[in-house]
Amino acid sequence: MDAQSKKKRRPKSLPLMVVEKKKHKEGPSELQLGQPEEHSGNDSDEVASEVLEGTKFSGSSSHFKDVKNFEEFHIVVNGVCIDSELPEHIRRKYYDLCCGKNAFLHDRVLPGLYSKLAAGIIVETVNIADAIRGCKLTTPRKDFEVWEKSLRSFELLGLNVGFLRSRLRQLLSLAFESEGALEVRTYWEAQKEQNCIEEEIQKLEAKLVELKELSAKYDNDIKNLKTKAESYELKFQEEVNAPW
Numbered sequence: 001m002d003a004q005s006k007k008k009r010r011p012k013s014l015p016l017m018v019v020e021k022k023k024h025k026e027g028p029s030e031l032q033l034g035q036p037e038e039h040s041g042n043d044s045d046e047v048a049s050e051v052l053e054g055t056k057f058s059g060s061s062s063h064f065k066d067v068k069n070f071e072e073f074h075i076v077v078n079g080v081c082i083d084s085e086l087p088e089h090i091r092r093k094y095y096d097l098c099c100g101k102n103a104f105l106h107d108r109v110l111p112g113l114y115s116k117l118a119a120g121i122i123v124e125t126v127n128i129a130d131a132i133r134g135c136k137l138t139t140p141r142k143d144f145e146v147w148e149k150s151l152r153s154f155e156l157l158g159l160n161v162g163f164l165r166s167r168l169r170q171l172l173s174l175a176f177e178s179e180g181a182l183e184v185r186t187y188w189e190a191q192k193e194q195n196c197i198e199e200e201i202q203k204l205e206a207k208l209v210e211l212k213e214l215s216a217k218y219d220n221d222i223k224n225l226k227t228k229a230e231s232y233e234l235k236f237q238e239e240v241n242a243p244w
């Protein structure tokens with residue numbers, strides 16, 4: 001029984017014609033498998049290009065703490081260096097802002113953010129930071145509101161400007177909402193009124209000088225005409241008193 005089972009399990013040999021046909025059918029598939037080998041060089045070049053492109057900024061520090069000076073500071077947004085999009089003085093001021101927080105402020109910008117747009121919001125952020133540094137109690141509330149609106153939109157795009165918004169809110173409160181701000185504005189109003197009164201006094205004093213000069217001119221005219229007038233009056237009186 002075992003011998004018979006082994007005979008049954010032994011695979012039957014295929015006829016020669018069937019084998020030839022099978023080889024003929026397998027031939028094209030072997031050629032198709034061989035074709036990619038002819039293009040493997042091009043594929044390797046493309047992959048290498050992609051790898052190089054992905055690592056072309058690997059020389060720049062990925063952590064701000066590793067940046068030792070401005071020369072090592074590069075602004076890379078979504079894998080693209082945008083240093084060339086920004087004037088040097090803007091990059092230096094932006095570097096100072098990053099130093100203040102010890103971090104790249106653009107680390108978490110939205111993926112796919114257009115590089116020119118990223119450069120634009122960095123420029124505007126630097127300008128707003130300068131404006132905040134230069135603001136005074138006399139700065140209009142509208143300016144604070146415009147800066148806040150811009151910074152909020154930048155934050156939604158992923159730029160780390162929360163510290164600027166916080167400072168802006170603090171200054172806005174100090175400038176317009178505190179008791180001290182009310183007293184300062186009352187002082188300004190009183191000072192403004194006083195200045196108006198002093199200007200009016202100066203105008204009146206100038207008018208008084210003008211009137212005094214005019215009076216002095218009439219004095220000279222009167223002195224010059226007085227003798228003639230008196231002489232003419234005498235002559236007229238003589239005619240009045242003359243005999244009929």
